[in-house]
Amino acid sequence: MLTSVPIAPATAGRLLLANLGLDGFDRGLKALARTLGDAGFECISTGLFQQPSAVAQAAVEEHADAIAVSMPSGGHPTLVRMLIHELWSRAADIPVVIVGALSGQDLAALKAAGAAGVVGPGISGSQTVAQFASAVRH
Numbered sequence: 001m002l003t004s005v006p007i008a009p010a011t012a013g014r015l016l017l018a019n020l021g022l023d024g025f026d027r028g029l030k031a032l033a034r035t036l037g038d039a040g041f042e043c044i045s046t047g048l049f050q051q052p053s054a055v056a057q058a059a060v061e062e063h064a065d066a067i068a069v070s071m072p073s074g075g076h077p078t079l080v081r082m083l084i085h086e087l088w089s090r091a092a093d094i095p096v097v098i099v100g101a102l103s104g105q106d107l108a109a110l111k112a113a114g115a116a117g118v119v120g121p122g123i124s125g126s127q128t129v130a131q132f133a134s135a136v137r138h
Helices: 029-037 050-061 076-089 104-113 125-137
Strands: 013-018 042-043 066-070 096-099 117-119
Touching: 013 029, 013 050, 013 125, 029 042, 029 096, 029 117, 029 125, 042 125, 050 076, 066 076, 066 125, 076 096, 076 104, 096 125, 104 117, 117 125
Parallel strands: 013 042, 013 066, 066 096, 096 117
Antiparallel strands: none
16 A cells, blocks of 8 residues: 655745844844745744845855845845845845835835845735745746
């Protein structure tokens, strides 16, 4: 008689969740990890107080499909540009999705610099999942 062996389901993608700079608030990324994990994504956290170069290196080493970046401290424009530059310098084509509130001016500048998207306040769980699924498929 044959028995079936359960096979682990394929994940929706590998996501690196990073708190850049002096951001000591990780509650948003923990909630994001829960939402995305429930949707089948594998979520890897870098921990607090990360520099762009360390996040880029971790993304490459972890074979991340996308990076979620949070920094409620308001350093998005500078730190995200630095992260994207660090990824490009490693020839890593890994999309960066910003998590948090941005001004329209900052959003336009970051999209022009290469950010894949933004998950902002008030977005639903299904919209969040769709945003990351789109980034992973880039």
